[in-house]
Structure formats: structure tokens, C-alpha cells
Amino acid sequence: MNPPETHPIVIVGAGAAGLLAGIFAGRSGTPALLLETRPQPGAKIRVSGGGRCNVLPSIAELADFHTAGSPRSMRNMLFSWPLREVREFFERDLRIPLKVEDSGKVFPVSDRSKDIVDALLRACHESGSRIRAPFRVSSVRADERAGTGFLIAGNDGTRLRAERLILATGGLSLPKTGSDGAGLRFAKAMGHTIVPLHPALVPLLTQDAAWHELAGVSVDVEITAERDGRAAGRHPGSLLVTHRGFSGPAILDASYRLTGGAEPPTELRVHWGDVPDWDKELRAGGPATVGSTLRRHLPRRLVTRLCDVAGVSTEQRLSELPRDDRRRLVEALAHYRLPVSGNEGYGIAEVTAGGIAIAEIHPATMESRKVPGLFLCGEIVDVTGRLGGFNFLWAWVSGRRAGEAAARTR
Ligand SMILES: Cc1cc2nc3c(=O)[nH]c(=O)nc-3n(C[C@H](O)[C@H](O)[C@H](O)COP(=O)(O)OP(=O)(O)OC[C@H]3O[C@@H](n4cnc5c(N)ncnc54)[C@H](O)[C@@H]3O)c2cc1C
Structure with missing residues (x-):
């Protein structure tokens, strides 16, 4: 059997967190390969905010988020990229004009979530990272024989190897957008604790x-x-x-x-x-x-x-x-x-609360404390924001941090 194709960084999931991880891994000098189940990446961004994408809140405090873990760790993860700079990333870097509505929610001036997805895909491509879609990852495990890296299998039989792995597969909410909890199962099999899951932002x-x-x-x-x-x-x-x-x-x-x-x-x-x-x-x-x-x-x-x-x-x-x-x-x-x-359950819920325990993640890098070389970001992690752009803020911030750190880790 031929050895599997090897990549320095593989990101499973090209949603909000995965795309940011891809952009910042590429910009930090190590472009990544993103694997995405859905033919079109960013499905949840497309449907978000009623098709308008409430991309950010205008103000964010620790009290706008929930975790079963330490608020201090969550703070270190969340405020590693100040909200003002996240907004500048969208407005200056991606060149998407934003507006703040009376509710304090931030939307693209165009009111089109597609503009956000298109700009993220362009930035990802320009960073040198590449997306393979549709590609459903069916299993992931540490490469024990080599003592480092990860073996990844696609459900079409494709085998890949990654030096570093970023799991950005989201939670269980709105499964038609591609989130079915696979990443949570991979993390659990690699020894992570999953804080009990439940639907949130739900009737x-x-x-x-x-x-x-x-x-x-x-x-x-x-x-x-x-x-x-x-x-x-x-x-x-x-x-x-x-x-x-x-x-x-x-x-x-x-x-x-x-x-x-x-x-x-x-x-x-x-x-x-x-x-x-x-x-x-x-x-x-x-x-x-x-x-x-x-x-x-x-x-x-x-x-x-x-x-x-x-x-x-x-x-x-x-x-x-x-x-x-x-x-x-x-x-x-x-x-x-x-x-x-x-x-009303995951079919309707906007997010999944619970997820990978933050005590098992280094706040400065989003790297797993259990499995070196494994990085975790977005909704898969036990951090949930309230309504108003807070969940995207978490996805952008944690995705960027995971991408940058994975690129710099040797
Ligand atoms: C209807 C709706 C509206 C929302 N509106 C807003 C809003 O306006 N503002 C806000 O802040 N938040 C909103 N949210 C929440 C927000 O969309 C999520 O918090 C955010 O998308 C999470 O980002 P993520 O990258 O972690 O996960 P996701 O965006 O879910 O991305 C995960 C990706 O991983 C892929 N994937 C999963 N398993 C595999 C696998 N085995 N192999 C390959 N790929 C895989 C999925 O297909 C998906 O593309 C909304 C959610 C919903 C459902």
C-alpha cells in the first residue's frame, strides 16, 4: 500500500472556525488543507442571521458566554483577539463594510451572508490554504507507529496523514449544514472529556x-x-x-x-x-x-x-x-x-452547548493538553455565546488562534 499523502496541517471542517484557522495558518507560513463534508464550505454562515449573518456583536463581555470550565481560561481564549481588531479584519482586510443595528448586532451593510463566505474563501485561497470538498472525514487517530502526527480516513476510502490536526467540525445543531458531531467523537476517542451537550439558542x-x-x-x-x-x-x-x-x-x-x-x-x-x-x-x-x-x-x-x-x-x-x-x-x-x-432540539437550535472541556486545551494556542499536535476551535469546544453574533466571535477568535499556533508548532 502506498504511504498516505502527508500535509503539515489538516483542518477538518471549513465552517467559520475552520476557515479562519486556514487563513491564519497560511498567513503564518504553513498553508493548510481543509476537508469539508459539504460541497459548499461555510453552510452555516450562509444561513446565519436569516441569511444576513450577524457576524459580530458591537460589545462583548465575559458574561455573554458560558462554559462549564474556568472563566479565566475562557477569558484568555476569547480576548486574545480584541473585538475591535476582529471587526477591522472584516472591514479593512476582507473589505466588507459592516453596520451596527439598534440591537447592537453587527451585520454586513449588504445584508448578505454570502459576501462574508465569499470573502473568507478568497482570503483562505490567497493565504495558500486549500479546501477539498466534498470530503467527509470518517476517522481520525494519532499515528502511534510514527509517534507523531495523525492518520485521517475519508468515507470514500482516501487516506491522508497530517503533522498537525485542527478539529473545527462544529456541534450537532442544524445537521443539514454538515454538523453531525463527528469531531466530538474523534476528540473523545483521542481521550478528551466532552462536557454534556445540549441544544441552545432554541425555542x-x-x-x-x-x-x-x-x-x-x-x-x-x-x-x-x-x-x-x-x-x-x-x-x-x-x-x-x-x-x-x-x-x-x-x-x-x-x-x-x-x-x-x-x-x-x-x-x-x-x-x-x-x-x-x-x-x-x-x-x-x-x-x-x-x-x-x-x-x-x-x-x-x-x-x-x-x-x-x-x-x-x-x-x-x-x-x-x-x-x-x-x-x-x-x-x-x-x-x-x-x-x-x-x-425543540438540534434540528432547530442555533448552537450546541457543551463540548470539549476547556481545561484540556492550552488557552494560548488552542492545542490539546492531551494530544500534542491536535488543535481545537469553534463550537466543538465548551464555549457558548448568547444571541447576537457572540458565537461567530468565538469561532473567529478561536479559529485564528488555532491556525496561527498550528503553523508555528514544529
Ligand atoms: C440557523 C442558524 C443561524 C445562526 N446565526 C448566527 C448568527 O447570526 N450569528 C452568530 O454569531 N451565530 C449564528 N449561528 C451560530 C453559528 O453559525 C455557529 O456558532 C458557528 O457556525 C460555529 O462555527 P464552527 O466553525 O465551529 O462550526 P460550523 O460553522 O458548523 O462548521 C463546521 C464545519 O465542519 C464540517 N464537518 C463536520 N463534520 C465533518 C467531517 N466529518 N468531515 C468533514 N467536514 C465536517 C461541517 O460540514 C461544517 O461546514 C447560527 C446558527 C444557525 C444554525
């Missing part, structure tokens, strides 16, 4: 049928994610009641807090409407009824539902509302525990 389900009847109701809320009774994050935005549960930006954003595994469970508490202090509002109501006062701020069907939850009649005059009734109503209006029974 939530409820078994409480009374909510299903409110399908179509949309309202501004602030959701507080509480763990052990303490606020772990606040998520303002709109909430949409669906036939199966809850969706809308505030829900998608809060959903990544519903962590799995050994972490304490998280509850989502909802403050309905834009009234800052519901207790004050009810006390000021005078002779008006509960229903008429609430309907000034909330949709009629929601008012009926929340009064049912609190066990208070909509016809009750506020001036005659017993103290206990007011307390229960304020609880329902300002601190309602959302009855979540699950989520």
Missing part, C-alpha cells in the same frame, strides 16, 4: 396546555435565569408564545442558560411587559379593575392567563385587592417561573 417547550392556547401572543419581557436562587443572567427582548411553548429573541437568548450535566438546574423567571415596578402600578390603580389596568400594558389573553395563575379575578377592583392576592399577582407579573419541559 422551548411546555407541557402546560393553558399556554398553548395563547399561541401567537408576543410581548416584551425581561427573563432572568436563576441558578440556586441567584440571577445568572438577564435577557430582555420579545417573547412569542407558540403552539408548543415559547420562542422569540428573549427565549432563544435565555435558552443557553438551561445547562445540562452536573450543573445546578436553571430556572427562567419572567417579568412581563415594560412596567418597571408592577407592585407600584397595582397600588396606584385605585378604583380601576385588575383586568383594565393590566390590559393597558399586556395583551388581553395574557392578562387572563396571568390572573388565572395568580388566582385573582380580572373584575376585582384594585382598591379592594387583598394584600395576599396582590402579592400573588405581582409574583405572576414580575417573577413568573416559566414552565419549561424541554426544547
Whole structure:
């Protein structure tokens, strides 16, 4: 049998993280070979942001991300490339004009995700890195006989050898874009710990049928994610009641807090409407009824539902509302525990939370602490951002760092 074709760096996955790794490996003097399942690389970038690609946030803090690992390691990984410089990379280097919308999200001025993909592919090509697609990697293992490097098999029988390997295969979300968790299996087989996975940025389900009847109701809320009774994050935005549960930006954003595994469970508490202090509002109501006062701020069907939850009649005059009734109503209006029974799953989720434990990765290089020569980046790693361009920011930053470091490692 002929020896397998050998490459200094092979990158599995030409999505957001893989393309950045390819560009920066090439620019650092060691062009890479990227292997991609899908005929067209960057499938998830193409569909992102409703086809507009929310490429970055305008501001990013550590609190916008979640990991089961050490926040300090995550900080070292995340802020190795300051947000201002990432933006300059897109605007000056790739020559894609960007705009910041009122929501704080950054999009290409053209509103076309294709422009981002095209520019990344061009930069990757100019760096000397090459993409082989479609090429599905079916197995990866350390080359134990040689004592260094990796053996890679494609599902068409092709065999390759890599001196250094970058896994950038993404998670499990939206499998039609090529992500089926293969890279996570490869990493696990090579000794890595996988923090339990779960869908995130995903609509939530409820078994409480009374909510299903409110399908179509949309309202501004602030959701507080509480763990052990303490606020772990606040998520303002709109909430949409669906036939199966809850969706809308505030829900998608809060959903990544519903962590799995050994972490304490998280509850989502909802403050309905834009009234800052519901207790004050009810006390000021005078002779008006509960229903008429609430309907000034909330949709009629929601008012009926929340009064049912609190066990208070909509016809009750506020001036005659017993103290206990007011307390229960304020609880329902300002601190309602959302009855979540699950989520819509990976088919719909924007990201996969969990992944390769960051304690097993060198923050300065994204190289595995378990397998020298193996680099890990993007969604495959246990770092999840909230809604608003944070997940791409993680993919760009970690991909660049892995590519540069792999190119410089001998
Ligand atoms: C509908 C949707 C909209 C989104 N919108 C946004 C947004 O606007 N802003 C934002 O920040 N984030 C958004 N995200 C999340 C964002 O797309 C991901 O976080 C990001 O793409 C992760 O980058 P990645 O390179 O790690 O993984 P991916 O982009 O998923 O890339 C992984 C690549 O690896 C390839 N691959 C997998 N297994 C193999 C294998 N065995 N062999 C060869 N290739 C393989 C896949 O085909 C894929 O191309 C969205 C996600 C979805 C699903």
C-alpha cells in the first residue's frame, strides 16, 4: 500500500472556525488543507442571521458566554483577539463594510451572508490554504507507529496523514449544514472529556396546555435565569408564545442558560411587559379593575392567563385587592417561573452547548493538553455565546488562534 499523502496541517471542517484557522495558518507560513463534508464550505454562515449573518456583536463581555470550565481560561481564549481588531479584519482586510443595528448586532451593510463566505474563501485561497470538498472525514487517530502526527480516513476510502490536526467540525445543531458531531467523537476517542451537550439558542417547550392556547401572543419581557436562587443572567427582548411553548429573541437568548450535566438546574423567571415596578402600578390603580389596568400594558389573553395563575379575578377592583392576592399577582407579573419541559432540539437550535472541556486545551494556542499536535476551535469546544453574533466571535477568535499556533508548532 502506498504511504498516505502527508500535509503539515489538516483542518477538518471549513465552517467559520475552520476557515479562519486556514487563513491564519497560511498567513503564518504553513498553508493548510481543509476537508469539508459539504460541497459548499461555510453552510452555516450562509444561513446565519436569516441569511444576513450577524457576524459580530458591537460589545462583548465575559458574561455573554458560558462554559462549564474556568472563566479565566475562557477569558484568555476569547480576548486574545480584541473585538475591535476582529471587526477591522472584516472591514479593512476582507473589505466588507459592516453596520451596527439598534440591537447592537453587527451585520454586513449588504445584508448578505454570502459576501462574508465569499470573502473568507478568497482570503483562505490567497493565504495558500486549500479546501477539498466534498470530503467527509470518517476517522481520525494519532499515528502511534510514527509517534507523531495523525492518520485521517475519508468515507470514500482516501487516506491522508497530517503533522498537525485542527478539529473545527462544529456541534450537532442544524445537521443539514454538515454538523453531525463527528469531531466530538474523534476528540473523545483521542481521550478528551466532552462536557454534556445540549441544544441552545432554541425555542422551548411546555407541557402546560393553558399556554398553548395563547399561541401567537408576543410581548416584551425581561427573563432572568436563576441558578440556586441567584440571577445568572438577564435577557430582555420579545417573547412569542407558540403552539408548543415559547420562542422569540428573549427565549432563544435565555435558552443557553438551561445547562445540562452536573450543573445546578436553571430556572427562567419572567417579568412581563415594560412596567418597571408592577407592585407600584397595582397600588396606584385605585378604583380601576385588575383586568383594565393590566390590559393597558399586556395583551388581553395574557392578562387572563396571568390572573388565572395568580388566582385573582380580572373584575376585582384594585382598591379592594387583598394584600395576599396582590402579592400573588405581582409574583405572576414580575417573577413568573416559566414552565419549561424541554426544547425543540438540534434540528432547530442555533448552537450546541457543551463540548470539549476547556481545561484540556492550552488557552494560548488552542492545542490539546492531551494530544500534542491536535488543535481545537469553534463550537466543538465548551464555549457558548448568547444571541447576537457572540458565537461567530468565538469561532473567529478561536479559529485564528488555532491556525496561527498550528503553523508555528514544529
Ligand atoms: C440557523 C442558524 C443561524 C445562526 N446565526 C448566527 C448568527 O447570526 N450569528 C452568530 O454569531 N451565530 C449564528 N449561528 C451560530 C453559528 O453559525 C455557529 O456558532 C458557528 O457556525 C460555529 O462555527 P464552527 O466553525 O465551529 O462550526 P460550523 O460553522 O458548523 O462548521 C463546521 C464545519 O465542519 C464540517 N464537518 C463536520 N463534520 C465533518 C467531517 N466529518 N468531515 C468533514 N467536514 C465536517 C461541517 O460540514 C461544517 O461546514 C447560527 C446558527 C444557525 C444554525
